[in-house]
Amino acid sequence: MSEPATQAALDAWSFPFWATSGLLASGLLYLRGFRRIRRTRPHLFPSWRAWCFLGGLLSLYIAVGSPIDALDDVLLSAHMTQHLIFMSVAPPLLLLGAPAVPLLRSLPRWLVHTALGPLFRMPWLHRLFRLLTHPVFAFLAMNITFLGWHIPYAYELALSSDAWHTLEHACFLVTGLLFWFPLIQPWPSVSQASRWVLLPYLAGADLVNTVFSASLTFSRKVIYPSYAAAPRVFDISPLADQAAAGALMWVIGSIFYLVPVAMIAVQLLSPRATFSNRRAAPYLKADPANPGVTYSPETK
Numbered sequence: 001m002s003e004p005a006t007q008a009a010l011d012a013w014s015f016p017f018w019a020t021s022g023l024l025a026s027g028l029l030y031l032r033g034f035r036r037i038r039r040t041r042p043h044l045f046p047s048w049r050a051w052c053f054l055g056g057l058l059s060l061y062i063a064v065g066s067p068i069d070a071l072d073d074v075l076l077s078a079h080m081t082q083h084l085i086f087m088s089v090a091p092p093l094l095l096l097g098a099p100a101v102p103l104l105r106s107l108p109r110w111l112v113h114t115a116l117g118p119l120f121r122m123p124w125l126h127r128l129f130r131l132l133t134h135p136v137f138a139f140l141a142m143n144i145t146f147l148g149w150h151i152p153y154a155y156e157l158a159l160s161s162d163a164w165h166t167l168e169h170a171c172f173l174v175t176g177l178l179f180w181f182p183l184i185q186p187w188p189s190v191s192q193a194s195r196w197v198l199l200p201y202l203a204g205a206d207l208v209n210t211v212f213s214a215s216l217t218f219s220r221k222v223i224y225p226s227y228a229a230a231p232r233v234f235d236i237s238p239l240a241d242q243a244a245a246g247a248l249m250w251v252i253g254s255i256f257y258l259v260p261v262a263m264i265a266v267q268l269l270s271p272r273a274t275f276s277n278r279r280a281a282p283y284l285k286a287d288p289a290n291p292g293v294t295y296s297p298e299t300k
Contacts, residue, residue: 013065013066013067014065014069014070015065016064016065019060019061019064019065020061020065023057023060023061026057026103027053027054027057029102029103029106029107030050030053030054030097030099030102030103030106031050031054031102032102032105032106033101033102033103033104033105033106033107034049034050034053034102034105036102036105036106037101037102037105044098044187045098045101045102049096049097049098050097052093052094052096052097053093053094053096053097053099053102054097055093056089056090056091056092056093056094056096056097057090057094059085059089059090059093060085060086060090060173062085063081063082063085063086063090063169064169068081068082069082071233073159073226073230074227074230074231074232074233075227075230075233075236075241075245076216076224076227076238076241076242076244076245077241077244077245077248079245080245080248080249081248082169083169083172083249084248084249084252084253084256086169086172086173086176087142087146087172087173087175087176087179088176088180088252088253088256089256090173090176091173091176091177091179091180092180092183092184092256094177095177095180095181095184095186096184096186097186098186098187099186100186100188100189101187101188104116130192132178133178133181133182133189133192134182134192134193135182135192135193135197135198135201137178138175138178138179138181138182139179139201139204139205141175141178141179142175142176142178142179142205143204143205143208145171145172145175146172146175146208146209146212147208147212149168149171149172150212152223152224152225154168155224156224156225156226159224159226160226179205182198182201183198183201183202183260183264195264195267195268196268198260198261198264199261199264199265202257202258202260202261202264203257203258203261205257206253206254206257206258206261209249209250209253209254209257210250210253210254212249213246213247213249213250213253214246214250215246216242216243216245216246216249217242217243217246217247217250218243218246219239219242219243219246220239221239222238222239222242223242224242227241227242
């Protein structure tokens with residue numbers, strides 16, 4: 001790729017209609033509901049939750065509308081940056097915003113009570129949700145999707161078709177949300193497993209990421225043929241670009257997995273943790289209208 005073409009790619013900010021419209025609509029709906037829920041539960045919805053949710057939406061826009069998207073066909077490192085955003089940046093930020101309640105509160109009451117209310121009370125839906133967010137299922141879903149889409153045939157298929165490329169990114173985002181859900185446990189959901197389970201959960205995901213990233217970093221041949229034939233950017237060779245992509249996934253991916261490991265371990269080993277859990281337990285009640293959801297009488 002010539003120098004003018006490289007500069008053009010770096011300057012290529014776009015506004016894909018459906019993606020941009022969906023992100024803007026989600027942000028406006030969330031803020032509308034967030035303002036309403038803050039009137040009754042300000043202690044559960046401090047302002048940092050809104051900033052996290054909006055930050056998650058912004059990161060998604062950066063993945064699909066910034067020069068990263070323009071370069072993903074010619075630089076594996078740019079494409080891997082996209083994948084990191086879809087799997088490990090946007091999902092935890094969105095979940096930290098505890099989006100379920102604000103988004104529901106933003107909708108008309110008649111719609112929530114007459115259409116969505118009966119649906120949310122269906123037992124099979126609660127069972128399905130518990131299955132999808134169970135740590136075992138979430139771990140397998142995210143890591144199988146991650147490895148599956150990086151098989152050379154599947155990866156090349158995504159590069160050759162916008163539709164497959166969009167499906168690939170949607171798979172990363174959805175399974176990323178499932179993976180991070182047991183760790184963040186956005187209100188009003190409750191954990192299905194001990195917090196101790198999250199230590200091997202995260203360490204296992206880091207191991208999968210490390211093995212894959214190392215295979216890119218230390219490979220002596222270009223794994224994805226499309227990048228060998230792509231125009232060169234920044235005078236970086238396809239093999240060097242592949243090594244950089246592997247190093248990026250390795251280092252940044254490990255940070256996202258291992259920092260929470262350290263934080264959870266410190267939390268669990270803290271003498272205050274056991275005392276706090278014992279104090280909180282008597283105040284947690286089951287909500288009969290929402291199986292699997294608990295609440296404190298003070299915040300109901």
